[in-house]
Amino acid sequence: MIKIIEAIRTEIAKVVVGQEKMIDGLLIGLLCEGHILIEGIPGLAKTTTVKALAQTLGLDFKRVQFTPDLLPSDILGAEIYDPQNNQFKIKKGPIFTNLLLSDEINRAPAKVQSALLEAMQERQVTLSDESFDLPSPFLVMATQNPIENEGVYPLPEAQLDRFMLKIKVGYNTQEEELLIARRIASKSSEPIHAVVNAQVLKELQEAVKTIHIDEEVERYMITLVSATREPEAFGLESIKRYIQFGASPRVSIDMFKAVRAVAFLRGKDFVTPSDIASIVKDLMRHRIVLSYEAEAEGIDVDSLIEQLVTAVPIP
């Protein structure tokens, strides 16, 4: 199984240099059927990576560029009149796909973002008075620019909660950037081949579910999530005023899935606390609502999560 993962990595590496954490996050989302939100400034290969992943999977892939004038029907589809048959028919939108790349999702207004809510959670779309199931697997991989940028609409908390992971993409190292520049200058990128199909992907997802989590580790995860709501219980009174709302139960659900995938990607059949620590920031950073004091004092949510993890006793 791990060979398949390595094959996917190899194919993606044909067009993407570095960014291993982002690729791992995407694979985790794929293995757990969780939606992924990727945040980073323009030019860090967010879109390229998602496209490359879709190509390696051999799944149906569609990309929607979110713009301020986008309408919900542009994504979901609509009931349109067919003059030949003199009747209305359903025209399905690009959301009916396996992998949907919602590029720059926070450039679209709130009504479009909300249109994705039902699809992401229920995996079905209602058009006119009829509901349609989305194909399986269905995965939304959204990219967004940091909210400090011009012309963006912040995603509402309800929708952020639908994303299993929020991956922050940073700059490449100097060596990686040199390789990117050389590769682009020589136009030497190789074509990407599909190394996985739907059946194999299904098998991978099933394999992930077999990864063992010890009861103590399970409790450790629940404690971590609780610590975001009651940090004072772990001797962290000082950070309580920075957290307005802690992580929701959906975090616990997603954490149980994601840590299995992390262990799977590391070639293990059981979960250790280090697996949890490696994914906990991606799981929580978009689900913890900071208070005004935190924003005023420039407190970073990642540093709060780090404090929480180090404060909770490790099993």
Added chain:
Amino acid sequence: MKQSLGKIGLLWLLVASYAYGAQYTWSVLKAPKELHVGEGAVVRYQCLFDTSAGDYTVVFKPSSSQGYKASMVTQDDHVSNGKRILQFDVLITPTAAGVVTVNLDAMIRHTTFASIEDASIGRDNVRKYDFNDEKAILPTVKITALANTADLSGEITFAVQVDKLKVRAHEPVHLSLYIRGRGNLDQFVPYELNISGVKSFSEPAYKELTLNEEGYEGEIRQEFALVADKSYVIAPFSLSVFDTKSHTNKLLRSQPISIEVEKGYVAGNLLDAPDLSDKNGWKRYGIYALFVVLGGMLTEASRWLWAHRPVRKSKMFWDTAKTEKELSVILSLRPDTRYEEVVAQLDEGKFTLKEAKKRLNEIMSINGGKR
């Protein structure tokens, strides 16, 4: 009612007084017969009213004319035996020889009836004072002015002072000229000083004079600053004076003053003189060079000391970990793939805490200490 009656009574008296008016006569009480040109003397005029003349104002401003200069010295105004008497002492100084005829006039101002009425009733929308003016020609005074060619007349002394007789080139000499006494000092014409090869700087003459019956009394001071690069002589100053006491002409004359000017100068004599002598130049530049060398050595020494300072081992973020599990979690929290190898070894129990930290230090040293 009583107050109203009082006002009416006062008004009636004033009206009666106005209706009749007062008579006045001008006379000369004192006047010289003969003066020398430039010699001043007082002419005393008197204006005598036949009443107290409270509603009269006398405006007398003697003006100079061709042949004489007139200045008011004192004036007196009093009532004696119910009659108002005004006396004016006017200093007359002939300016040209011959018979000087002094014709002066004054303005007699009589307060008007309307003005009195307004003042009595308390009207406030009219001019406060209103007069009927009448020009009065004063008695003529003839004075024989005798010729006098002296610069000044009076009892006058003359003094010249310098602060130094020996200076270095371009060092200023301060020359002061004093004219003191009494007489027509107001007619003094300041001296102009022109000495070949000498730059002369001067300010307007300072006059501290007061007017009295004998003319202007006080002091006139004129100051010069003289600058030269060669020795020079200040020529004698002379002033011809007509002595009004002895009625003789005198010539006041100062002595010539020799100023010795030496070549060159020393810094102590000038406020901002640079030391142009080159005898200490090498010392100065030597000191500068020494400072530059010392500064360079000090800088290099500081750099060497900084580079060779004892480096204390900095605390790494993983040093807080007390168990293998803690270290594994701490490393996993960092988005750095370099730690994955150590995390895997720790999870598999292949590394102790010490071994893991040692390996981490090796990784950091391989990667140039980037954390």
